[in-house]
Amino acid sequence: xxxxxxxQQARLRARHARANVRQEQAKRERRLARWGETVAMxxxxxxxxxxxxxxxxxRALRSLIQQEGLNAKEALAWCGDDSLTGREVxxxxxxxxxxxxxxxxxxxxxxxxxxxxxxxxxxxAENMPG
Numbered sequence: 001x002x003x004x005x006x007x008q009q010a011r012l013r014a015r016h017a018r019a020n021v022r023q024e025q026a027k028r029e030r031r032l033a034r035w036g037e038t039v040a041m042x043x044x045x046x047x048x049x050x051x052x053x054x055x056x057x058x059r060a061l062r063s064l065i066q067q068e069g070l071n072a073k074e075a076l077a078w079c080g081d082d083s084l085t086g087r088e089v090x091x092x093x094x095x096x097x098x099x100x101x102x103x104x105x106x107x108x109x110x111x112x113x114x115x116x117x118x119x120x121x122x123x124x125a126e127n128m129p130g
């Protein structure tokens with residue numbers, strides 16, 4: 001009988017140990033999930049801010065080229081940023097044109113000028129400085 005009691009107690013201790021391990025694992029998984037969500041939210045916020053900044057830059061570049069009549073090289077000179085390349089200018093303007101075209105379908109209040117694609121003066125990057 002004594003042997004049976006010892007075995008029962010050993011099983012009970014083992015169950016308690018497994019339960020404690022499962023609790024610790026569950027706590028760790030919750031911590032990991034929170035950290036993962038924090039990273040995902042921070043990156044989403046960063047992407048939203050970067051997208052907004054790029055949209056503003058693209059609109060300003062488009063204005064320099066279309067409204068002020070500058071070519072891409074002249075627009076780059078006015079930007080004063082040596083890291084901005086002709087390819088980047090084209091990408092920024094193209095992103096604005098693509099967004100305006102996508103958002104213009106249901107928005108008739110936008111002028112036709114806002115829907116124009118990137119100007120011809122912003123061509124291949126090999127023709128531009130940077």
